[in-house]
Amino acid sequence: MTTITGSKPSIIKSFFPYLIAVLASLVAVGLFIGLMGFDILHAFQTILFTSFKSPNGFTQTLLKFVPLVLQAYAFTIPLAAGKFNIGGEGQLIVGAIGASAVGIIFFDLPMVLLLPLVLLGGIIAGAIWGLVPGWLLYKFNINEILTTVLLNFVAFALINYIATGPWRDPTAGHPTTTPIGAGGFLPMIIINPPLHTGLFIALLVSVGVYLFTTRSTRGYEMVATGANPRAAGVFGIKVKNMFVMSLVIAGAIAGLSGAIEVAGVQHRLIEGLQSNFLILGIIIGLIARGNPLAVPFVAFFIAVLEVGASAMQRTMKIPVEMVFIVEALVLLFVLLSAVVRRK
């Protein structure tokens, strides 16, 4: 799955099919947009360049990038061990709940204490949400796809209960809690347009995940387990532990992304803060083929498309679903290019 070294021509060679896939999907999308009677060039310009035309567009993109890259890792880490985590959404929500709980209960703590606690609350809550399917898999061999998906629904119910329960903000029309203590807010890199330091955390996590999977012995064992669990077991790797570990790490990272949404963007728990990050995270993970080095770049590309899409909807009245189609087509073409290459 992850190779150690790559010479230059092989990098270009492996990048080439992606380029073709992106171009092919854009052509297909252009066809749709044209058929719907919109200006194709203008639409493309909006999709691809909104992120780079204004500081606002760029920070918007970076803000989108943070949860996307973390969600993608929550999917690719278990994938490296051969397991499918479809519960990144639930783990994010529970992480957000954990972070808000800490932020509300310890409202008055100073930042040096509260901020780390808020983030830690998210990480631990998410990790627990990953541990449950991991444990069920370890103990009873219950398929993790099933359990992670089902735990998403539990998380939906949980956030609904909390955001309409004791911590409810009575002034808000939407299920929302009261704000967390100001000490739990992530500091800003830029005030206007707003950009919080969650970006640095996401980049730090990216480096960490890369080092973990390609350099550490645990990461090696995880990749070996994913490559051939039977052979890994024969040669002394505790395969089931690897499954649990990968799901717990995934949950922790997804939980962290929930905490960042709370501490950086919303400053409170809001129902629906998970957006559609799960699906996008899976798409990113699949396009990157689980390669931890490729994930941030793909995540950034998808963030550009997302921001471009909402701009396209605002200015041209093209339905935002169009961008979902682009993303789906990129994925399809990338997967197709793998098949073609094998032939």
Added chain:
Amino acid sequence: MAEKPILEMKDIHKTFDRSKALDGVSFNLNAREIHGLLGGNGAGKTTLMNTLFGLYKKDSGEITLHGNPVQISSPRDALDLHIGMVHQHFLQISAFNVLENIVLGTEVEKKYSMDLSAENTLIQALQKRFNIDVDLNAMMDDLPMGSRQKVEILKALYRGVQILILDEPTTNLTPQEVDDLFHTLRVMVEEGLSIVFITHKLREVLSVCDRISVLRNGRNVITLNKNEASEEMFVRGMVGDEMDIQNSVIFTHAKSQIGTTKINPEISLKVENVGVTTKEGIQQLKEVSFEIHQGEILGIAGVAGNGQRELAEAILGIIQLSSGKILLENEDLESAETDKRIQRGIAYIPEDRLHDGFLPKASVAQNLILGYHKNDPYSSRGFINWKTVTQVSEKLINTFNIKTSGPSDTGGNLSGGNIQRVLIARAFSRPAILLIAHNPTRGLDIPSMDFIYSKILEEKNKGMATLLISEDLDELLLLSDRIAVIYKGELVGFLDREKFERYEIGRMMSGYRVEA
């Protein structure tokens, strides 16, 4: 024999992807002869015969039968021309009885009632004519390998085959069953059939074939009548000129030096009354006891599936013991998990290399450190030192002659023989107290086999104990100091090297117990 051949294959070419499997091979078969097709792994023997049987499409070349050119594009065409083939892996339905397996795929006289009495009579006549003894009502599942093979031969005869191709027919047969098979082949030839006998075992072709053709790297080397040729000529033909036969384990050491080296009295591995029972209550190992001394090679002979794999996995701690204990250098391994046992010094070459020993999606280097990745030169403080790993990998790739573009090459790009070399390189990459090698040379050509044998002997001289589990009796006879025979999960007897006797071992392989 100046008669005209009944079958001729001329200048056959066949390319897979980019590798040439057959590069202008010619072959002819006389009436009423057993023609041995000899060659190492990858020589093209099976490919050549698969093109004759219509399983592969040849790129170019000509096939003539009784002087007429023929086109064979499917096994059905081949059978219509009375050409049949018995594959190395039998295609049988285990839930059917013998009779049903034989008639399967042919027109049955009473097809609505499935009353097979007419077919039964026909087949019994064939059995009498060719002197093949199998119970037609037995279930396929209950039959030993030798009988299953007879069923395959009967299948071919029932379809009126005149030319029969046998692909490595002696794999998994006991020496007695091999003799029986050879006898049947003789009868068939007397009854007018012609037979192509594919094998990599020289001893077999010399004992049963009339003519022998040798292939190497997809080319003809020689074709000779048996009585014109010496063993030496065939050996040379099979291995080519690169191999140093004078110093090879297989051809020179034969009986002489191996086994005479003094065995240290120190016990490396002690297995005491080990039993393994699955959750379903199936007993896979029963009361297995033996010990291996330092520098000793203990061979385990037996027909495949009699508990060999379970024995290896029990020693490694991959499966749990139901009873008994295992001691490595007098230390009970009970509490040690597999990774600890590997670190203590057990090296393992698993039988099923793709399933049990290889990571196809990982790199060659990642494969070479599997199981040893937590050890000193490869990693420290939880991090892998890829620089060292790459250096060691490069060295191993060189020493073990692994054909790959380098340590970062994806494992899945390697051929079967090279994957086996990776497994072997890994097993020998660190000093071990005990090596468990299960069919270590299966699928390898002769020079590679020889290389592995010399490696095993080299480590033996340094004091490594070896548990050599093999279905290749020649391999066991060549290397072992002692041989134990396993049958239905039990060790039915031990033989010392002075008392090695093929037929004695064969008897034990079919369950006869030797009173010690």
